[in-house]
Amino acid sequence: MKLYYSKLSSSMAVHLLLEEIGRPYTAVAMDLKAKDQFHPEFLSVNPKGRVPALVIERGAGKTVVLTEVPAILAYLAQVHEDQSIAPSEVLDFAVAQSFNMYLAATVHIAHAHRLRGARWSDSPDCQHSMAAKVADNMADCMAFIEQHYLKGPWVLGQNYSICDPYLFTVSQWLAGDGVDLNMFPAIRAHTEEMLKRPAVRRIVPLHGQPLGEQVM
Known part of the structure; x- marks a missing residue:
């Protein structure tokens, strides 16, 4: 999993939960003041130009990008039922x-x-x-x-x-x-x-x- 986040934005909630779960992930810091969210590379990940964006590998080179904090938190809880976080x-x-x-x-x-x-x-x-x-x-x-x-x-x-x-x-x-x-x-x-x-x-x-x- 790869998380795109920015400092003290709502994406921190996802960052905290990923760390709490303890499974491997990569975190990419975005500087919103520098307009990183509008760079073509990031817009190809999340056309909304917002964080958080969580990139999830589905195998065979396919990925799914989840956005919106409540959806991401719910997903993480459901795929890590052993953690009892929901x-x-x-x-x-x-x-x-x-x-x-x-x-x-x-x-x-x-x-x-x-x-x-x-x-x-x-x-x-x-x-x-x-x-x-x-x-x-x-x-x-x-x-x-x-x-x-x-x-x-x-x-x-x-x-x-x-x-x-x-x-x-x-x-x-x-x-x-x-x-x-x-x-x-x-x-x-x-x-x-x-x-x-x-x-x-x-x-x-x-x-x-x-x-x-x-x-x-």
Whole structure:
């Protein structure tokens, strides 16, 4: 498997899970500020021009490229059932997917309004207005997660799952979005537990943050 990722983007969730699984993979860092994602070589991998992209060999020289964090996390869990990183019961798995889709479809969009406002408006005033709402919107999302999703110590309760690297990744965006992690003690505790995991400690520095700066 080959993962294309960029620092502190949502692709970090996939990077963390790949490392947690412990199976061979290659990671290719993309510099989004340098527009690596728009180079023809990468667009031939993922025409969306986005990360993550996970290239999976299917034999006979054939490959499949998976994109979108929830889909990749679900795939990794299903092909590594021995790792028990996703619920095996159908309804419980749907609950896990509900959480990951909330992060993808609601939280990530709220965060993206800070730096990616041009996706939604050409007006500088509108872009500024969207960015000004990010702190409030992200705080509201974290409050919702803390009240309705995060069971503790892990998202789904006692067992680490595909939901945890994704929540950890999103929590790394909060300081830049103007949100104090200390406002959310359960999410802070989750972050602290994640930082104890060897896989997390190996991957976080690759995303541009020295260990110890995630929880302040």
